[in-house]
Amino acid sequence: MRVLQAYKSRKYLQRILLTISILMVFVLILSSMVLHYSTETRVVQMQKEANRKVMNQINHNISYMQEIVRNQALTIYNDNQIFFTLMSSQEQEEIDIINGIRLMNKAQESSAFLHSVMIYNGHMDKIYALGFLAENLKDHYMAENIAKQLQNKQKLPQMQLIPMNLSKRENSVDFFSMIIYESFNDINDHESALVVNVKPEWIFANLKAVNDFAIPGESDVFIMDRNGQVVLSGNERNVPELNGLTEALAAYQAKHEGKFGSFSESFGSSGKYMVSYMQMGVGGWNAISVQPYHAVLGGIYEMRMTSIYVIVCFLLLSIALSILIAHKLYKPVEQMLAGIRNHAGEGADPVNRSKDELSYVTNVYSLMAQKLSLVTNEQDKQRNIVHNYHLRSIITGSSSYTKDHFRDCVTQNGLAIVPDGFIWLVLIKIDQYAEFVSRTSDNERKLYSFAISNIAEEIMSPSPFRSEIADMRNDHLVMIVSREAGTATSFEEVESLLTRIQDIVKGYYKLSLTMTTSELIRGHEAITVQYGLAIQHSMYRLVFGKGQMITPERVKPNNERFEYSFPPEQEKKLSEAIRTNDLEAMESLVSIIITQVSAYHYDHILHGILQLVDIVKTTIRDMNKLRVASVSVDLSALSRQVLEKETLGEIEQLIHQVCREIHEKLQNSEQDKNTVLMDAIKEIVATNYGDMNLSLQGIASMLRMTPAYVGRMFKQSEIVSVGEYINEVRLSRALEYLETKNFSIKEIMELVGYLNESTFFKLFKKKYGVTPKEYRLKRNIS
Secondary structure, rough: OHHHHHHOOOHHHHHHHHHHHHHHHHHHHHHHHHHHHHHHHHHHHHHHHHHHHHHHHHHHHHHHHHHHHHHHHHHHHHHHHHHHHHHHOOOOHHHHHHHHHHHHHHHHHOOOEEEEEEEOOOOOOOOEEOOOOOOOOOOHHHHHOOOOOOOEOOOOOOOOOOEOOOOOOOOOOOEEEEEEEEOOOOOOOOOOOEEEEOHHHHHHHHHHHHHHOOOOOEEEEEEOOOOEEOOOOOOOOOOHHHHHHHHHHHHHHHHHHOOOEEEEEHHHOOOOOEEEEEEEOOOOOOOEEEEHHHHHHHHHHHHHHHHHHHHHHHHHHHHHHHHHHHHHHHHHHHHHHHHHHHHHOOOHHHHHOOOOOHHHHHHHHHHHHHHHHHHHHHHHHHHHHHHHHHHHHHHHHHHHHOOOHHHHHHOOOOOOOOOEEEEEEEEEEEEOOOHHHHHHHHHHHHHHOOOOOOOHHHHHHOOOOEEEEEOOOHHHHHEEEEEOOOOOOHHHHHHHHHHHHHHHHHHOOOOOOEEOOOOOEEEEHHHHHHHHHHHHHHHHHHOOOOOOOOHHHHHHHHHHOOOOOOHHHHHHHHHHHHHHOOHHHHHHHHHHHHHHOOOOHHHHHHHHOOOHHHHHHHHHHHHHHOOOOOOOOOOOOHHHHHOOOOOHHHHHHHHHHHHHHHHHHHHHHHHHHHHHHHHHHHHHHHEEEEEEEOOOOHHHHHOOOHHHHHHHHHHHHOOOOOOHHHHHHHHHHHHHHHOOOOOOOOHHHHOOOOOHHHHHHHHHHHHHHHOOOHHHHHHHHH
């Protein structure tokens, strides 16, 4: 029990034992199977070859026996005293017949293998039989049966041994017959014939004698004639069911050519047999050998049992050996487990709770690795915090460091800065930062900053420059680029490396970076001052756009332009363009003002942009005071929206959008105003068309507008003038009166506001093609 308990807790040892044992069993079984298979194949091949030799011997013996019988038959046939006496077509003397029968009997008795001799005289229909077919014996009926077969038109095969089963016993033969007719043609015309019958035992004894050389007592050889009939000797104990054997033999011969063949087949309950056959040169016979498969492979089966005993003994020895080997292999594992248990800090045995000893070791290692990783990460965090702290201290308070203090800080904290070298500061800003913050978390922003720092380090490390990046915990990073003093240094080298950083970050992370560089710093005391200048210069992203490299040389023209005045003429033109709703002029003036403002100092740029916004807002406010319907454009948040933009291009697009909105609102307002004015004019004309003094001046006076403005607006909207419209209304009313009233032409003229009859007739005919009188006459006639 103690041994089992010890093995139960040692799961890895169990696996070693099982693996070695299973491997040995597998190798032994596989090798035994291969050995037995190859041996069985070889034995079967050897048996087939032995069967071939036996069949060849049987074929030779039976062919020889047939030749003996043929010679005997020809001897009798060629004896003239027998042939002419017993086969003659004429009646013979009794003494001659007796003499012929005596000679035939003498020939039959001289051969021990002859069963009987028979002559059938077809001319006289007489039978002369000797031996077992004699007339006074019980088998004489067989002679009569033979005579009946000899009377057939189709002759039986001549000069060949033919098995005769006249007693009708199943798969048996009474004797083998050799027939010689008078002639050798195929058609029988009452011909006489000599029949020599051979004892079957003579042939079967020969078959048995040869077969005993193969597997005595376990195999049988028999004959199949040309008609497929099986001829047995009578002692076939090993022959399977004949129908199945015949079908299997026919199927095999149909697929394989050659005189000899051998195959294995199972025949129902009879078991498996090896069947060999050979086509013989005697009457189309087949000699067939049948051997039980277990008899052929009897020695193999005995060897198999011996192999099993040997394998079992070998396995017992191998198990003992595997235990010894497994313990040797397991010893290092056991020592390792003992050491781990001393330091694992677990009360109970942890191996029992794991899959095996190695799983336990893996679990302990994973736990220790996690603890080590936590400690390492915490150390890295602390180190990074200290590292970043010193970098920010240098950037924001470099003037407080003495030269030695600065050198010690760089050395002790492992900062990649050349203490006495040349230094550049690079301010790195992520463009569209507000959008970037809205779509990322704080941890994701830290990861992006870490990625930018790694990319910068990878790009700068192969170069002669040393670099450090500090996260200033705001919207930007600061890179400190330094190089040994006294070396040939140009900013173009630094700029090309920074451009590569911009391209890689944009390609991988789809982030656009704007970089602002400081002037060349020759002493660490100026770092903080240059950092403040770099922050101011980075504001000029508003002018230069996103993803740019902003250098002190690029911003110098802007910084030198402190004198600022907003262009008053552009202010007046913009206000007038808004009042007149001239969109093209509005957009053009906005672009001109922004271009002019962009050349000034950053503070003046912001002031100018805000003043531009104020002009738009003030103009709209003044217009709404004088208008009945105000322009509903929301400009309250425009100043804030402008300040949120990062470039002048974006600000320009925003103000252009506001101008288009103002234009659309004013255009809709004008259209509404024109519609109201047109409706008022049309209503006045429809009401006062009978007033002979109705005119443009009268309508303008009613509307309290100038005649020129009313006439222009009506012409633009209706395509026709006010006077033309008055005439159209008057003439349509006159036509209506002509159709519906019995007033005179003069009365109708006065009703619609005309004084001069000629003028009325002229205008009516111009519009309708006929005078009022002609129109009324045609209407009355129709």
